[in-house]
Amino acid sequence: MDEVITLAHGSGGEKSRELVEHLFLPAYSNPYLNPLTDSAILTGGEKIAMTTDSYVVKPLFFPGGDIGRLAVSGTVNDLAVSGACPKFLSVGMILAAGLEMNVLQRIVQSIAATAKEAGVQIVTGDTKVVEHNSADRIFINTTGIGVFPAGRSIPPQKIEAGDCIIASGFIASHGMAVMAERNSLGFIPAIESDVAPLGKMVGGVLQDSENVVHAMRDPTRGGVAATLCEWVTTNTDILLYDQVIPVRADVRAACKILGLDPLFIANEGVVLFAVAQSCAKNVITALQKDSHGCHAVIIGEVRKGIGKVVALTEIGSQRRILMPRGELLPRIC
Amino acid sequence: MDEVITLAHGSGGEKSRELVEHLFLPAYSNPYLNPLTDSAILTGGEKIAMTTDSYVVKPLFFPGGDIGRLAVSGTVNDLAVSGACPKFLSVGMILAAGLEMNVLQRIVQSIAATAKEAGVQIVTGDTKVVEHNSADRIFINTTGIGVFPAGRSIPPQKIEAGDCIIASGFIASHGMAVMAERNSLGFIPAIESDVAPLGKMVGGVLQDSENVVHAMRDPTRGGVAATLCEWVTTNTDILLYDQVIPVRADVRAACKILGLDPLFIANEGVVLFAVAQSCAKNVITALQKDSHGCHAVIIGEVRKGIGKVVALTEIGSQRRILMPRGELLPRIC
Numbered sequence: 001m002d003e004v005i006t007l008a009h010g011s012g013g014e015k016s017r018e019l020v021e022h023l024f025l026p027a028y029s030n031p032y033l034n035p036l037t038d039s040a041i042l043t044g045g046e047k048i049a050m051t052t053d054s055y056v057v058k059p060l061f062f063p064g065g066d067i068g069r070l071a072v073s074g075t076v077n078d079l080a081v082s083g084a085c086p087k088f089l090s091v092g093m094i095l096a097a098g099l100e101m102n103v104l105q106r107i108v109q110s111i112a113a114t115a116k117e118a119g120v121q122i123v124t125g126d127t128k129v130v131e132h133n134s135a136d137r138i139f140i141n142t143t144g145i146g147v148f149p150a151g152r153s154i155p156p157q158k159i160e161a162g163d164c165i166i167a168s169g170f171i172a173s174h175g176m177a178v179m180a181e182r183n184s185l186g187f188i189p190a191i192e193s194d195v196a197p198l199g200k201m202v203g204g205v206l207q208d209s210e211n212v213v214h215a216m217r218d219p220t221r222g223g224v225a226a227t228l229c230e231w232v233t234t235n236t237d238i239l240l241y242d243q244v245i246p247v248r249a250d251v252r253a254a255c256k257i258l259g260l261d262p263l264f265i266a267n268e269g270v271v272l273f274a275v276a277q278s279c280a281k282n283v284i285t286a287l288q289k290d291s292h293g294c295h296a297v298i299i300g301e302v303r304k305g306i307g308k309v310v311a312l313t314e315i316g317s318q319r320r321i322l323m324p325r326g327e328l329l330p331r332i333c
Numbered sequence: 334m335d336e337v338i339t340l341a342h343g344s345g346g347e348k349s350r351e352l353v354e355h356l357f358l359p360a361y362s363n364p365y366l367n368p369l370t371d372s373a374i375l376t377g378g379e380k381i382a383m384t385t386d387s388y389v390v391k392p393l394f395f396p397g398g399d400i401g402r403l404a405v406s407g408t409v410n411d412l413a414v415s416g417a418c419p420k421f422l423s424v425g426m427i428l429a430a431g432l433e434m435n436v437l438q439r440i441v442q443s444i445a446a447t448a449k450e451a452g453v454q455i456v457t458g459d460t461k462v463v464e465h466n467s468a469d470r471i472f473i474n475t476t477g478i479g480v481f482p483a484g485r486s487i488p489p490q491k492i493e494a495g496d497c498i499i500a501s502g503f504i505a506s507h508g509m510a511v512m513a514e515r516n517s518l519g520f521i522p523a524i525e526s527d528v529a530p531l532g533k534m535v536g537g538v539l540q541d542s543e544n545v546v547h548a549m550r551d552p553t554r555g556g557v558a559a560t561l562c563e564w565v566t567t568n569t570d571i572l573l574y575d576q577v578i579p580v581r582a583d584v585r586a587a588c589k590i591l592g593l594d595p596l597f598i599a600n601e602g603v604v605l606f607a608v609a610q611s612c613a614k615n616v617i618t619a620l621q622k623d624s625h626g627c628h629a630v631i632i633g634e635v636r637k638g639i640g641k642v643v644a645l646t647e648i649g650s651q652r653r654i655l656m657p658r659g660e661l662l663p664r665i666c
Contacts, residue, residue, distance in 0.1 A: 006660075012554025012599075013657035037490055038550065039415035039479065044381035051372035052423035052476055053459045056467075082372035090385035092474045094427070126386045128472075130664060134389075136467040141425045141459075143385055143476035146372065157370055217371065221345025266345075324346035327339075331463060 005099040010129030019127060023105065024091075027112040028122035032088070040123035042088055045147035049084035051075060052143040058331040060103065060137060062181040064173075064193030065268075067140055068110030070333055073197045073268055074220065075144040076118045080202040081216040081271060083154040084146025086118060091125040092141040098132040107138065118197030120144070152206055155213045159231050163214055164280035165238060165300035166273040167246060168201065168293045170194065171224055175265035176251045178332050179258070191250050194269030194292075201290035202271060211283050212276035219272055220333055222324045225263040227272055228300075228309045229323040237305025240321070242313045245299050263311070264324050266332045274302060338432040343462030352460060356438065357424075360445040361455040365421070373456035375421055378480035382417035384408060385476040391664040393436065393470060395514040397506075397525035398601075400473055401443030403666055406530045406601055407553065408477040409451045413535040414549040414604060416487040417479025419451060424458040425474040431465040440471065451530030453477070485539055488546045492564050496547055497613035498571060498633035499606040500579060501534065501626045503527065504557055508598035509584045511665050512591070524583050527602030527625075534623035535604060544616050545609040552605055553666055555657045558596040560605055561633075561642045562656040570638025573654070575646045578632050596644070597657050599665045607635060 001022055008015040020036065032040045055071040065073075072089065079086040091111060095104070115122055148154065177193035179185070198218070205211050219227040224245075228238050240263075247255070247262045255262050269292060275283050280298055287293030309321040334355055341348040353369065365373045388404040398406075405422065412419040424444060428437070448455055481487065510526035512518070531551070538544050552560040557578075561571050573596075580588070580595045588595050602625060608616050613631055620626030642654040 007663045008658070008660040010554075010663065011657065011660040012559050013659070015658070015660075016554070017656075035490075037415060038411040039382035039384035039417060039477075041415065041417075041481075041487065042381050042383055044377040044379060044480070046377060048375050048377035048381070048478075049372035050375055050421060050423060050476075050478060051457050052425045052474070054425040054427050054461045054474060056427060056461045056463050078371040082370060082374065084372060084374075088383060090383060090476050092385045092387040092425075092476070094387050094389060094472055124384055126474075128387045128389045128664075129660075130389050130469060130472075133466075134469040134664075135472070136463060139427055139461075139463075139468070139472065141385070141387060141474035141476070143383075143423050143425070143474070144372075145381075145383060145478070147377070148374075154374065157368075221343075221349070226345050323350075324344065325341070325348070326346070327341045327344040327348075327462075330340045330343065331461075331467075 001101055003101050005095045005097055005129055007097050007129050010127060023108055024125060027108045030121045032121055032123040042123060047148045049079050049082045049146040051078040054139060054141045055333060056139050056331050057333055059181055062178050062193055063190040064177055065195040066107060066110050068107040069114045070195050070268060071140040071142045072111055072114035072118060073195050074333060075142040076120055076197040076199050077218040079144045079146035080199040081218055083152060083206060084148050086120050086144055086146045086199045088123045088145040089120050090143045091122055093127045094135055094139040095129045096132055096135040096137050097129055099137050114197060118199055155216050157215045159215050159236060159274040159302045161236050161302050161304045162277050163274040163302040164277050164298045166275060166283055166296060167299045168271045168287050169295045170246045170248045171267055171270055172247055172251050172262035172265035174268040175332050176254045179329055180254055187250060191254055196269040196292050198271055198292055201287060201293045204290055205283055205286045208286060211279045213273055215274040217272050219267050219270060221266050223264040223266055225321050226324055232307050232309050234307045237303045238300055238309045239303055240300035240311040242311045244297055246295050246297055263321060264328060334434055336434055338428045338430055338462055340430050340462050343460060356441055357458060360441045363454045365454055365456040375456060380481045382412050382415045382479040384411040387472060387474045388666060389472050389664050390666055392514055395511050395526055396523040397510055398528040399443050401440040402447045403528050403601060404473040404475045405444055405447035405451060406528050407666060408475040409453060409530040409532050410551040412477045412479035413532040414551055416485060416539060417481050419453050419477055419479045419532045421456045421478040422453050423476045424455055426460045427468055427472040428462045429465055429468040429470050430462055432470050447530060451532055488549050490548045492548050492569060492607040492635045494569050494635050494637045495610050496607040496635040497610050497631045499608060499616055499629060500632045501604045501620050502628045503579045503581045504600055504603055505580055505584050505595035505598035507601040508665050509587045512662055513587055520583060524587055529602040529625050531604055531625055534620060534626045537623055538616050538619045541619060544612045546606055548607040550605050552600050552603060554599050556597045556599055558654050559657055565640050565642050567640045570636045571633055571642045572636055573633035573644040575644040577630055579628050579630055596654060597661060
């Protein structure tokens with residue numbers, strides 16, 4: 001294969017076919033993809049979930065992950081928090097001419113490995129190539145399809161007064177890993193992103209019918225703050241217990257140095273739950289059975305209120321959490 | 334709304350929400366999209382089709398269409414030629430900071446109008462913003478889901494000796510429209526792209542069970558030549574009747590001026606069919622009932638052979654058609 005991507009690789013002709021046959025197909029191979037038809041023909045279900053995300057993270061490789069692992073995990077997690085079982089992914093790539101073939105190969109291997117970890121199949125794809133200066137190396141879109149197992153209840157995505165807010169693990173790790181890498185902050189060891197596909201962890205919670213989940217979300221762009229501000233309703237408040245919010249020591253240190261609040265930093269390996277208080281302990285037990293959920297903890301509660309999100313600080317005062325404005329850090333995912 | 338797109342519009346915070354609530358939702362509104370959950374929850378089917386395409390066409394607006402109409406039509410057509418009935422689309426946008434809001438608005442209106450024309454719904458979406466010089470204004474990914482109506486047979490996408498090759502209409506119009514616009518060739522009137530969603534036209538052919546369709550394809554990048562070279566098998570040849578291949582007079586003139594072969598030019602409003610000879614007339618009648626198929630014609634045949642595609646020229650000689658190499662014209666779709 002060529003050493004770099006050229007415009008011919010996006011032509012639909014010989015070079016396109018070479019890329020498909022020698023790179024994508026060996027990495028992703030499965031019965032749905034292999035016929036290489038215009039559309040993949042899939043076993044569906046009466047009720048299916050569909051979600052899409054484009055990934056433009058910079059740099060492409062960062063401690064703990066890369067754009068490929070991110071592109072699979074982010075979309076799988078969006079399916080999982082809708083209550084569906086993630087099944088199929090499409091991968092659409094926009095490449096800039098001049099991209100090194102070995103970079104593309106590493107990314108494709110990472111997509112394949114993460115898809116395997118997540119139990120999903122790459123069933124269809126598309127590759128476009130633009131001029132060298134018309135895109136920043138590689139952008140990836142993944143669109144996912146999930147199915148709802150028979151009898152599984154779909155979370156209404158509506159919190160209720162009395163709910164417990166649970167975080168499945170340490171927050172802010174992904175955003176700070178990318179930020180530290182991009183700005184060469186030089187932490188030793190490097191801050192690692194926790195980017196991971198969480199379908200199995202979420203499935204473990206949902207398969208126990210005693211777990212009454214009112215809302216689930218993976219708090220990516222805008223962080224925990226944006227998710228909670230979207231969840232809160234006109235007649236509820238969310239109260240966060242500032243002191244128990246799980247943040248890794250290195251991530252907390254980086255946030256302090258940069259003057260950032262971990263609540264506003266993007267996550268790619270965390271799910272937030274709003275669950276009935278009666279089952280909160282049970283949900284935490286289910287989460288802790290999964291390696292990605294072993295630090296799950298109750299971080300707050302929902303009360304009757306007027307639509308505010310507040311954090312109860314160490315000294316007992318309340319800090320108002322508002323919907324993030326502006327852009328803290330572009331191209332985090 | 335702001336006059337230009339800023340990085341904040343991709344932040345997941347307030348500006349992102351503004352874009353969704355004031356631009357996307359009013360344009361695309363439907364019961365699947367409106368809840369704005371992470372994943373759309375859809376009525377599926379036992380067997381579904383999934384396809385993805387990214388669109389990077391330059392310029393964004395060209396005679397007869399724009400990137401929005403293209404992004405809907407291209408994906409709808411990929412579903413249609415798989416035999417499925419196109420139903421749902423996702424729209425993932427990558428915007429460069431500085432993109433004029435009114436350009437985005439025009440594109441979104443075009444997406445909405447084309448989706449309506451095609452009978453599909455935009456059910457989920459995503460918007461990322463990168464720095465001004467990190468992308469060329471706007472790239473769009475659409476991923477589509479189609480369902481197979483009960484009892485409809487799925488074309489095997491395998492041609493057979495004896496098949497007739499049918500083109501649903503004039504070829505090469507899309508590619509030449511974009512090329513003429515990009516190179517300011519100054520045809521008066523301008524060469525128009527025929528970009529259109531063809532799900533209904535294809536459905537009209539498939540609903541008649543007497544129509545034995547062995548293969549269908551929309552010959553986009555690489556043109557008719559690439560599709561036929563992919564179709565031909567080791568024990569068949571495809572013979573094209575050069576003189577009857579339908580090319581609009583203005584498109585033919587432009588091709589002559591530029592020394593290009595219409596067979597290699599991209600199409601976005603044409604479907605090629607390989608059908609049993611016994612039903613060829615019937616298929617043409619079905620196509621001609623649709624406005625996009627009124628110029629449908631038999632352009633060739635499949636014979637026993639050794640895997641060659643040849644065109645029978647005006648003077649009776651044979652011209653070998655090979656899989657396109659290199660890149661004739663990047664960013665055509």
